[in-house]
Amino acid sequence: xRGRLIFTGQLAFTLLVAAFLAVPAMLSMSAGxxxxxxxxxxxxxxxxxxxxxxxxxxxxxxxSLLIASATLVVTLAVGVPAAYALSxxxxxxxxxxxxxxxxxxxxxxxxxxxxxxxxxxxxxxFRRSWLVILAGHVVFTLPFMVRSVMAVFATTxxxxxxxxxxxxxxxxWRRFRDVIVPNARPGILAGSMMVFTLSxxxxxxxxxxxxxxxxxxxxxxxxAYASMRLEIASAYTLIFFVMIIPLLLLMQLIADPxxxx
Amino acid sequence: xxxxxxxxxxxxxxxxxxxxxxxxxALEPTTLDITAGEAVxxxxxxxxxxxxxLRIIAGLEQPDGGGRILxxxxxxxxxxxxxxxxxxxxQSYALFPNMSVADNIxxxxxxxxxxxKERADRVAELVQLTNIAGLERRRIxxxxxxxxxxxxxxxxxxxxxxxxxxxxxxxxxxxALRDRLRTELNKLLRAxxxxxxxxxxxxxxxxEISDRIVVMRKGAIAQVGxxxxxxxxxxxRFVAEFIGAANIIEAAIADGQLQLPGGTLPTVGSAPxxxxxAMVRPEAIQLVDAGxxxxxxxxxxxxxxxxxxxxxxxxxxxxxxxxxxxxxxNVKVGERVGLAVPREAVRLxxxxx
Amino acid sequence: MSHKSFxxxxxxxxxxxxxxxxxxxxxxxxxxxxxxxxxxGGYFAIVLEPRFRTTLINTLVLAAATTLVTLIVSxxxxxxxxxxxxxxxxxxxxxxxxPLAFPGVVVGFMIILLAGRQGxxxxxxxxxxxxxxxxxxxxxxxxxxxxxxxxxxVILTIMAAVAKLDASxxxxxxxxxxxxWAVQRDVVLPxxxxxxxxxxxxxFATAMGAFGxxxxxxxxxxxxxxxxxxxxxxxxxxxxxxxxSVGLGVIAWxxxxxxxxxxxxxxxxxx
Numbered sequence: 001x002r003g004r005l006i007f008t009g010q011l012a013f014t015l016l017v018a019a020f021l022a023v024p025a026m027l028s029m030s031a032g033x034x035x036x037x038x039x040x041x042x043x044x045x046x047x048x049x050x051x052x053x054x055x056x057x058x059x060x061x062x063x064s065l066l067i068a069s070a071t072l073v074v075t076l077a078v079g080v081p082a083a084y085a086l087s088x089x090x091x092x093x094x095x096x097x098x099x100x101x102x103x104x105x106x107x108x109x110x111x112x113x114x115x116x117x118x119x120x121x122x123x124x125x126f127r128r129s130w131l132v133i134l135a136g137h138v139v140f141t142l143p144f145m146v147r148s149v150m151a152v153f154a155t156t157x158x159x160x161x162x163x164x165x166x167x168x169x170x171x172x173w174r175r176f177r178d179v180i181v182p183n184a185r186p187g188i189l190a191g192s193m194m195v196f197t198l199s200x201x202x203x204x205x206x207x208x209x210x211x212x213x214x215x216x217x218x219x220x221x222x223x224a225y226a227s228m229r230l231e232i233a234s235a236y237t238l239i240f241f242v243m244i245i246p247l248l249l250l251m252q253l254i255a256d257p258x259x260x261x
Numbered sequence: 262x263x264x265x266x267x268x269x270x271x272x273x274x275x276x277x278x279x280x281x282x283x284x285x286x287a288l289e290p291t292t293l294d295i296t297a298g299e300a301v302x303x304x305x306x307x308x309x310x311x312x313x314x315l316r317i318i319a320g321l322e323q324p325d326g327g328g329r330i331l332x333x334x335x336x337x338x339x340x341x342x343x344x345x346x347x348x349x350x351x352q353s354y355a356l357f358p359n360m361s362v363a364d365n366i367x368x369x370x371x372x373x374x375x376x377x378k379e380r381a382d383r384v385a386e387l388v389q390l391t392n393i394a395g396l397e398r399r400r401i402x403x404x405x406x407x408x409x410x411x412x413x414x415x416x417x418x419x420x421x422x423x424x425x426x427x428x429x430x431x432x433x434x435x436x437a438l439r440d441r442l443r444t445e446l447n448k449l450l451r452a453x454x455x456x457x458x459x460x461x462x463x464x465x466x467x468x469e470i471s472d473r474i475v476v477m478r479k480g481a482i483a484q485v486g487x488x489x490x491x492x493x494x495x496x497x498r499f500v501a502e503f504i505g506a507a508n509i510i511e512a513a514i515a516d517g518q519l520q521l522p523g524g525t526l527p528t529v530g531s532a533p534x535x536x537x538x539a540m541v542r543p544e545a546i547q548l549v550d551a552g553x554x555x556x557x558x559x560x561x562x563x564x565x566x567x568x569x570x571x572x573x574x575x576x577x578x579x580x581x582x583x584x585x586x587x588x589x590x591n592v593k594v595g596e597r598v599g600l601a602v603p604r605e606a607v608r609l610x611x612x613x614x
Numbered sequence: 615m616s617h618k619s620f621x622x623x624x625x626x627x628x629x630x631x632x633x634x635x636x637x638x639x640x641x642x643x644x645x646x647x648x649x650x651x652x653x654x655g656g657y658f659a660i661v662l663e664p665r666f667r668t669t670l671i672n673t674l675v676l677a678a679a680t681t682l683v684t685l686i687v688s689x690x691x692x693x694x695x696x697x698x699x700x701x702x703x704x705x706x707x708x709x710x711x712x713p714l715a716f717p718g719v720v721v722g723f724m725i726i727l728l729a730g731r732q733g734x735x736x737x738x739x740x741x742x743x744x745x746x747x748x749x750x751x752x753x754x755x756x757x758x759x760x761x762x763x764x765x766x767x768v769i770l771t772i773m774a775a776v777a778k779l780d781a782s783x784x785x786x787x788x789x790x791x792x793x794x795w796a797v798q799r800d801v802v803l804p805x806x807x808x809x810x811x812x813x814x815x816x817x818f819a820t821a822m823g824a825f826g827x828x829x830x831x832x833x834x835x836x837x838x839x840x841x842x843x844x845x846x847x848x849x850x851x852x853x854x855x856x857x858x859s860v861g862l863g864v865i866a867w868x869x870x871x872x873x874x875x876x877x878x879x880x881x882x883x884x885x
Contacts, residue, residue: 024725182359237720
């Protein structure tokens with residue numbers, strides 16, 4: 001009897017917490033398609049607000065997708081080889097490098113953006129383009145890609161596989177192509193989802209670095225929250241959810257099989 | 262640089278030592294000559310430097326300054342492992358999880374630009390040789406330990422290496438499997454006839470597989486010899502105790518005999534000495550009638566192991582003597598027995614640390 | 615190409631990118647912090663100047679409160695979820711963890727919907743008591759917001775740690791006569807200690823540096839990131855903004871370094 005009481009109590013508590021997190025989100029999603037928020041769903045369902053959001057912010061949304069994709073490409077090209085070198089080399093230098101690249105996670109996004117502005121403010125065309133935002137995103141997401149790939153390398157003992165391929169005569173390039181990258185796939189996949197998702201939702205850095213001509217999705221969201229009516233802000237949030245939740249689900253799916261083992 | 266006559270190359274390790282970056286001295290400068298086609302086992306406890314030596318021969322580690330590796334007289338020290346044409350079997354097998362069994366075996370050939378048809382033929386040949394027919398399309402994760410071991414071997418041999426290097430290939434397997442595979446592996450290595458260097462800490466493996474054993478300890482060679490030499494004529498206490506079981510006897514020598522509490526033991530070429538060390542193998546001691554024997558003792562305990570009996574005798578020497586007796590002899594605990602040992606079986610060892 | 619040169623080549627892009635876009639700018643930032651009228655003294659302004667100090671204390675208290683409540687909530691919920699199987703469990707877990715990737719702005723908007731002028735809570739309290747309760751734009755709203763993005767992160771870490779607990783320890787305690795509560799108190803919670811420290815440190819550091827949520831809720835909430843923002847964009851005090859940023863970064867880094875010495879990388883990502 002006592003056991004069931006404890007179970008029910010804990011369940012109720014957990015449900016309350018879940019409600020706290022979920023209810024506003026659901027409110028926002030429904031508000032985005034309701035004709036009038038105050039009269040609730042009785043006033044009718046419409047996609048009007050969603051269309052208006054696209055009218056106003058399609059450029060910002062597209063730019064976010066562009067930046068997220070570019071961030072992904074850069075972190076792959078920079079992070080995967082680096083993860084391999086760090087995994088195989090080991091030693092104090094590798095640990096130091098890992099520490100350094102993980103530092104951006106400790107610094108608030110504001111600080112990194114400020115630092116970038118102070119350093120590159122003078123390079124007009126770079127500072128005014130979306131490339132400076134890309135630079136900030138890369139710095140911020142790189143540790144995730146590197147750590148994700150290094151984690152996979154650690155469990156598969158990539159150093160010995162590398163030696164095995166070398167003993168069979170494969171040159172370093174050959175080994176990288178035939179053995180290293182294929183065996184890093186789970187880490188590359190998980191890292192890629194993480195990088196893309198983080199880049200799409202990044203605000204702190206981007207807010208400081210953006211100009212009226214280089215707005216991104218989250219920047220647009222802040223704009224909408226501040227100056228647009230509730231329904232438009234909600235519709236915009238709805239669009240963001242629709243983009244990001246499938247990504248999160250995919251990440252869960254990829255991670256879960258490993259956890260269950 | 263492949264073996265011309267299919268026997269592989271002669272290997273010379275010349276003054277190779279290895280000190281690692283953190284200061285550990287894994288290997289003292291060592292010189293060793295291995296003839297083409299020979300199977301040599303590097304044997305010793307962990308930390309003795311055997312794996313380090315193997316990796317230096319492979320080209321995965323560089324010897325300290327002045328050390329050289331020569332294949333058939335040619336200096337290969339500057340060549341990286343990719344260009345030495347060695348076939349290496351790693352302790353963890355290092356099979357590529359992203360490739361099938363067939364692709365794993367063919368990988369070395371693929372890298373050398375061998376045509377697809379020839380690769381397939383060679384893979385088929387090796388699959389027959391190593392007894393893994395039917396597994397070609399499987400992924401590595403689906404294989405048992407024994408199967409993986411054979412794939413690793415097939416892969417290393419596929420490229421017709423000059424030297425075959427095996428790093429504790431059977432250690433990862435359970436005892437029963439290990440025994441079975443040891444015999445198979447031995448047969449296969451004999452059939453191939455390539456120069457083979459094999460690292461293990463298991464002395465039964467070492468004796469079965471090798472033409473010569475190199476016993477190593479603390480980074481240096483303790484003794485080199487055929488299995489028989491090592492077993493019957495160990496040159497140090499360490500080697501005597503590491504290979505097979507040994508009774509170590511410390512006693513004074515007088516009148517050409519070891520003076521023991523329970524009697525005397527004859528030795529070969531024995532100048533009188535105050536304190537000598539001798540070794541006798543358990544199976545060399547015969548249990549005889551106590552009345553006429555030169556050495557007697559009391560039976561402390563008997564362990565019946567099936568095909569033999571292990572009898573512990575007290576009072577004959579200062580330590581208990583272990584006797585490996587036939588399972589048909591009938592002795593009882595507490596009985597006084599005689600011990601007979603042929604003179605050649607009592608081997609004197611140098612007094613050292 | 616030798617193996618060694620290949621490895622250096624693999625590290626080259628990383629070296630270039632990190633140096634150009636992180637190491638150099640951070641150095642520039644540190645220098646800028648000492649560039650103001652007070653010179654190097656600017657770095658101590660964070661504790662010396664009254665309004666900076668108040669902000670710092672506000673931020674520390676808020677982050678500490680967030681961390682404490684988050685740990686308690688996450689432990690109760692996390693232990694429950696990891697140890698019980700029931701229909702709908704995975705849905706519940708998904709709901710609890712999906713805010714993980716939300717930017718601070720979205721979290722701020724959620725709080726507005728919940729407790730703002732047209733929010734759900736205001737609506738409900740109006741109907742029940744005739745008095746609209748609005749707290750989204752205060753420090754309590756901010757606190758709720760911080761909870762929203764800390765709980766998902768910490769719950770994941772705690773659940774992972776609970777999964778790794780050695781069941782035989784609890785069985786041993788029970789065989790010695792310990793009551794269920796005693797088992798939790800003496801065996802489970804101490805075993806979760808490292809996970810608490812690790813995830814608590816990350817929650818603390820994240821709360822200290824969070825900007826988007828405060829920005830959305832109002833520009834006059836007194837926390838360090840907002841202060842940095844106003845110093846830079848509204849007051850153009852580059853030096854003090856830089857010094858405050860570096861100070862904030864150092865505090866956050868120190869706390870995370872502590873976390874790493876307890877966990878070694880098993881904690882969910884920061885954002």
